[in-house]
Amino acid sequence: MSTTRKLWLGLAALLVTSFAVLLWVGSVVHQQAPPLPTAVVTSDGQTLYTKADMEEGRQVWQSIGGQQLGSIWGHGALLAPDWSADWLHRESMAMLDLLARDAGLGPYESLDAQQQAPLKARVQEELRTNTYDAASNTITVSALRAHAMEAVAAHYMSLFGNDPATHKLREGYAMRENTVAEMEHRRAVTAFFWWTSWAAATQRPNEAMSYTQNWPYEPLAGNAPTSTSFLWSVFSILFMIFGIGLLGWHHARQVSHEPLPPIPARDPLTEMKATPSMKATGKYFWTVLALFLAQILLGATTAHYQVEGQQAYGFALANYLPYSLTRTWHTELAVLWIATAWLATGLYIAPLISGHEPKFQRLGVNFLWVCLLVIVVGSFAGQWFAVMDKMGLKYNFWFGHQGWEYTDLGRFWQIFLFIGLMLWLFLVGRALLPAMRGKKEGASIVGLLFLSTVAIGLLYGAGLMWGEHTHIAMVEYWRWWVVHLWVEGFFEVFATAVISYLFVRLGLLRVSSATTNVLFATIVFMAGGVLGTLHHLYFSGTTTAVIALGASFSALEVVPLALIGLEAHDTWKKQHAAPWMARYRWPIMFFVAVSFWNLVGAGLLGFLVNTPIALYYMQGLNLTATHGHTALMGVYGMLGLGLMLFCLRGIKPEAHWREGWLRSSFWCLNIGLSLMAVLTLLPLGILQLKAVLEHGYWFARSAEFMDRPLIHMLVWMRVPGDTLFAVGALLISVFVAALWLAPRRRTAPAALPQAARENA
Secondary structure, three states: HHHHHHHHHHHHHHHHHHHHHHHHHHHHHHHHHHOOOEEEEEEEEEEEEEHHHHHHHHHHHHHHHHHHOOOOEEEOOOOOOHHHHHHHHHHHHHHHHHHHHOOOOOHOOOOOOOHHHHHHHHHHHHOOOOEEEOOOOOEEOOOHHHHHHHHHHHHHHHOOOOOHHHHHHHOOOOOOOOOOOOOOHHHHHHHHHHHHHHHHHHHHHOOEEEEEOOOOOEHHHHHHOOOHHHHHHHHHHHHHHHHHHHHHHHHHHOOOOOOOOOOOOHHHHHOOOHHHEEEEEEEHHHHHHHHHHHHHHHHHHHHHHHHHOOOOOOOOHHOOOHHHHHHHHHHHHHHHHHHEEEEEEHHHHHHHHHHOOOHHHHHHHHHHHHHHHHHHHHHHHEEEHHOOOOOHHHHHHHHHHHHOOOEEOOOOHHHHHHHHHHHHHHHHHHHHHHOOOOOOOHHHHHHHHHHHHHHHHHHHHHOOOOOOOOHHHHHHHHHHHHHHHHHHHHHHHHHHHHHHHHHOOOOOOOHHHHHHHHHHHHHHHHHHHHHHHHHOOOOOOOHHHHHHHHHHHHOOOOOOHHHHHHHHHHHHHHHOOHHOOOOOOOOHHHHHHHHHHHHHHHHHHHHOOOOOOHHHHHOHHHHHHHHHHHHHHHHHHHHHHHHHHHHHHHHOOOOOHEEEEEEHHHHHHHHHHHHHHHHHHHHHHHHHHHHHHOOHHHHHHOOHOOOOHHHHHHHHHHHHHHHHHHHHHHHHHHHHHHHHHHHOOOOOOOOOOOHHHHHO
């Protein structure tokens, strides 16, 4: 059996096994999710909340931005509190003050530790005892807790309205006045927030931990890390060390001494004329840069809300473009422009690989581009109407704001995008079909490219697996299929196959070694990548199995990054393989940047927040944002820009490339991203971590903490990095525009010197 066949069989077995386990975990999450009761009643029979209240409250929360305004169970925006943690702390303090008052002791915080201890023990018993009755499907609370709930609910109803008493707090949370206009809807929001905090503190039946694995850290409620979190954190580190050692041994044993192929005298790709459909992808790259620039502008606006709350240099911006909306569009645009760059690459490279231009291919490419524009404009308009409370709850799920970070599109727009991806799959697949027929050399790379295309098209469908009233734990389960598997998983396989194929066509790699390397790299990545999805779900109402599997396999995601320096060096050397490779210097440099950020952003900073015990304290802090920015932009963004430049070489072969603009753009983007992380996100995250350890999770996300002068200074420290980054984006945008708008200059393809041709 050939090596290629063995690798294909190994990849198939790995994917079948991994997805089978992932689906099994989903069934466990569904069966053991925190119960949503029919009613919450007091011990004397008074009904406080109904299931309808909690479901309506969730709908209201989603319509105003959901996870884009604060967070629930740690997932969401970094400004405004985690509402689960905030409610839990406020309810704990309310009960402690009531108990202290009833005992004639004065305010709880004025008492010494000896006086506080019995009160704290009473509150922990109230919060952690599971009073859910499955037979009646109700939760019963004591009179003490009911009074505390009433006090906290009053605070939230004031906060989400326009009460002057909470105006300062709204500014600190970057909430617009009358975030929720109707009093009935505000009360419903309090029902939903209470339920999320109830699940965070109430122990699972017959277990000494809450439904959210004791997250968030809240000493007053008795929430502290579980032994499971410690245990599997240690094992995950051992798995990572073992995996790195095994991969290093394999690399040393299997390192190829196969000589490089003869270097072509001329650039092979200059002989391949771009087809009409390939040229039609040019408008996609214009769209990529337009979305990229819009994302940067919205990112700057979102960051500025941290220092002015409701305004931008005195202008009441929150009245027209609230924080939850700017952050929604900022995060969505990041995914959209990167995905558009990769989709355009697929449409460009498919006819290049096969040498076949299917009938009406250009029409399909143009039609898909129009569909993408309609989806962006339509979904963004719907989200504005939803957040500004101009749509109502009836149509919000379908056309407004779903409230789930990175998957905020209304269901209609999600379905539209899924259909668009199916069209993309059809267009790429039929163009690749001639290259997949038979057993031609390189068929395995093309086959893997096509399979990754299929996976990209189908996996977005995971975003359609939940409904408007699906349990939040199951929504989180399916949502991370989209965010992790779709964006971080199979798009990377697609990119690996594309880059390897390009180097083969340029004559810099042998087909046999490229095929083996691509298949092996896919196996190594997918070994941790599929089940590594579960590390996002440690504290989302899931069970111990999620922590065990997520910790173990997400640690393996770091393993292939251990040898990333070798990959970066090999990629960098390719630009010097022949004089004509100077044409591809900057696409290759962007690929080198991908390797660097893979090591730093995805590897180092990713593993920082990867283990259960680390994420227990860091989830939803700026340390996770540090990883998110450097991995999403550093890896996937740089990769999208590099692929774009490769395609533009073929679309505009005669255009004069202004190397200086690309050089400046490259360094501005990378230095700007570094400064953004080092000067603001990382130190702010470290300060927040210290606050969590000393006071509890709620404090690190509170207005009291975020309104400190030091925090404001760190936010302003983003200006140098953000400015450099924006300049880099403008330069590459002007560079691309000049390829079409500036006069073109025909240049003959460079050839190798005679002596070099003879040696080759």
